Amino acid sequence: MAVIQYREALRQAMVEEMERDDRVFLMGEEVAEYNGAYKVSQGMLDQFGPRRIIDTPISENGFCGIGIGAAMVGLRPIVEFMTFSFSYVAFDQLVNNAANMRYMSGGQFSVPIVFRGNSGVGGSLGATHSHRPEAFYAHVPGLTVLMPSTPADAKGMLKAAIRSDDPIIFIEHENLLGDKGEVSDDRDFLVPIGKASIVRPGRDVTLITYSRMLKITLAAAEKLAEEGIDAEVIDLRSIRPLDIDTLVTSVSKTHRAVIIEEDWPYCGIGAGISDRIMQKAFDELDAPIRRVTAKDVPVPYSRVLEAAMLPDVGKVVAQVHDVLYR
Amino acid sequence: MAQTTTEAKPAVTRNQSVGWLRQMLLIRRFEEQSAKLYQQQKILGFCHLYSGQEAVAVGSIGVLREDDYVFTAYRDHGHAIARGMDPKAGMAEMLGKVSGCSKGKGGSMHFFDAEKGFMGGHAIVGSHIPLAAGVAFAIKYKGGDQACLCYFGDGAMDQGALHEAFNIASLWKLPVIYIVENNMMSMGTQLHRHSWTTDLTLRGGPAYGMPGILVDGNDIEEMARVTRDALRRARAGEGPSFIEAKTYRFRGHSMSDPMKYRSKEEAEKAKEGDPIVLFESLLKERGWIDEPTLEEMHEKIKAEVEEAIQFAEHAPEPPLESLYQDITVAPFIPQE
Missing domain, CATH: 3.40.50.920 (Rossmann fold)
Structure with a gap:
């Protein structure tokens, strides 16, 4: 057990899962050289290199689709939205492709991918940058929607999400990133999906x-x-x-x-x-x-x-x- | 998967040519019979026929290896058959049967065949173009030398997803080959009314730092040649290619399209460029096929498609419990 921030807990989850499984990689805007717009991925480029920590252009529709395609053939992408408000630009990819692929293909293709990023009313960010997208995504059969409220859950739930074989909408909160709490350092600490x-x-x-x-x-x-x-x-x-x-x-x-x-x-x-x-x-x-x-x-x-x-x-x-x- | 040796051979062999003609005829017959079944309301939903464009899919898929990947849009029957999908599975899918290639959950627009690397028919215009870049990304990530082919119509040139994917594919040098099947119509809107230039290579090739190759999509051997070049580039790690294949669809956009936006004369004239007629003549000229062989081939294909229809008609409906199956890998918990 150690007391760490919510953002550090997210990072630990990603780092541990990437150390465990080469198929896992992180992709998104400013995740690599900038070290994360909210510093969630700080230091990960240094540890894993540009093959696995990948800066993208500001093309949510494009890079979400790339993540889904990569997941269809066995990789396990983590796609970061700088904020989930920007996921609306990629709504088609999440709702039509990630959620439906397994059903539409009669079970032939699954999409083991995590879309993650912060959301919510962060403080004077205005109407476009303060969305709470959970209801939109929770509406869709095929998507799993997770929202951790503590550093411990941030880590245990993200690890479970990365290990899941299904598309996960993992919604963090902008105002929780700096919260501190006790977090397990057990590398197999998982919070089961679907448990309140x-x-x-x-x-x-x-x-x-x-x-x-x-x-x-x-x-x-x-x-x-x-x-x-x-x-x-x-x-x-x-x-x-x-x-x-x-x-x-x-x-x-x-x-x-x-x-x-x-x-x-x-x-x-x-x-x-x-x-x-x-x-x-x-x-x-x-x-x-x-x-x-x-x-x-x-x-x-x-x-x-x-x-x-x-x-x-x-x-x-x-x-x-x-x-x-x- | 085993690798074929087709790519190593510079020229099209007689056997390969005859095989390609056979595939094109199979697709044409499959589509003609699909139209009939649609009119009989046995095929439901939206159904988009590939008649007239066969040389594009057969010529390009014909030079792939077994371990390569293929994506296409909703006009997907031809690509699936060219990739080796059993027509029975395709026909059963359109009849909504559990024996269909997507277990009756996809229909005409959503054919899938994982075993053949057929990554699907995708029905939102442009939506699958990033997915193909994603498969190419995975190939590169894993250090493989496969390639991913991705087809779409000229209408998709106007979608943002295409331009985002093209930029990233080029930026990251992904082994993906994009083929626009320019049939001159974005649904019912003719090319000059939906694109600022009718030269699509200007919009897809150099603009994104990749070769933009214009090819007569009705010339199957040319299709094969330009695809081979693009494959060589992809496998060598040199990045994506963009091929504009000019072609023409003989039928409407979908089965419900009365085609009022084009003249009968235009459609008749286009049939002079029928890729099947052209290729049959060429093979006859070369002495690679004769009339009796051709007739026999036509008869065999008729029988094969008829067999597919019989199979589909007699295949069972999906069991009702399958409604809740194949939604997630983890046990699915309906929120009801």
């Missing part, structure tokens, strides 16, 4: 969240504890597949749920999760499921407006009061 984590057990209400919103949710749980409300906090980690069993078990205990997400409300991840809980455990609910989401507006530049659009502790507490009829 109960970060804080509780009896009275289930708070379901992921990525950066975990911190706000945990802070809200502390605040609620002061009022004598015992919240259970679940970090989804895997957006698709969803760990519905863990959610149903929790809701069957607390009978109330609030979903906290940085995404937009309409057709956001919380809408899908809410539907699945209702299908599986409607009778267990003592109150309608509530959601705390970003406001239904483009992401503004102004610090004041940006803060106003995002979930915060007060908004979470208010929705918990609502489901508890307080």
